Amino acid sequence: MNWDCLIVDDEVELAKATCEYFEMFGVTAAYVTDYNDCLSFVKTNGVKLILLDINLGNDSGFELCRELRTKTDVPILFISARQSDDDVLIALNIGGDDYIKKPYSLSVLLAKVKVIIKRYDALALKGGVSDDGVSQLKDENCCKNLRIDGDAMKVYVDEKDAGFKTKEFKLFQYLYENKNRVISKDELFANIWGDAFFSDGTLNVHIRKIREKIEENPNKPKYIKTIWGTGYMFETSED
Structure with a gap:
């Protein structure tokens, strides 16, 4: 049932x-x-x-x-x-x-x-979305040392599995698919969690965990930048 x-x-x-x-x-x-x-x-x-x-x-x-x-x-x-x-x-x-x-x-x-x-x-x-709600992104190199595999829902850092949990993968994928664009917290809540009721703490924790897995120095992130007062941006201009 x-x-x-x-x-x-x-x-x-x-x-x-x-x-x-x-x-x-x-x-x-x-x-x-x-x-x-x-x-x-x-x-x-x-x-x-x-x-x-x-x-x-x-x-x-x-x-x-x-x-x-x-x-x-x-x-x-x-x-x-x-x-x-x-x-x-x-x-x-x-x-x-x-x-x-x-x-x-x-x-x-x-x-x-x-x-x-x-x-x-x-x-x-929604068309193009798998049963668990994750859009299908092909296996591709998204940055010089990062590779994303949409079918397996994995992110690799220097060809090593970063160990993303499903929600972390969805968030990373959405940021990457909208790279070099500032994405508001409300947009992330709406597209990853499904509403705007969740607290900022929920998003902040997930962003921190992603940074710990992909950034050389999570305190000085190269890829996922915080846009204070607005949201986040996945930046690829340095590659």
Whole structure:
């Protein structure tokens, strides 16, 4: 069966109430309460979005996210009562797409969910886009020491795999395809994450991780330049 949203939360009453609220507004939703049930659900059902709590009884939402990222690229939004910046950074670094702090407004959460699902559906229908929403870019040398392989979703630095995660690859690819043009943060959010609800921290973390993988000195980037107050630009003029 295909679902719009899967909620992974050991607070059963909250998960159930959130599902019921979503269903009232046409968003099909299911919930599970632990690590193993989530993996089983994803294995046998289609899901467009996962809402994931960090604390899952004896299980860790962080570990579950890491495992999910080996199997699927669907958006993962962390929902947690944990408020520290360290938790937010961990969540984003391991493959989470955003971090929503409890208690949250159901109406605001629904708005986020509906926009992401709308974007997911649009990508699925868009010509020239693969099933996971990544446009197909041929294997090519994009700079003197960088090579991008769209089919394999890999970036090579001096012919060594840089180890990009899927979201990092999508972001790198979009920047490269629009090279030497200033791209606003809103444009990146709209085309990579599907809406403008995500925080700047989400984008900044992903940019930092990409720089660490491709730049000789990430603190003085040669390729991905920050355009203060606007966004970023992939610059190739030096090659």
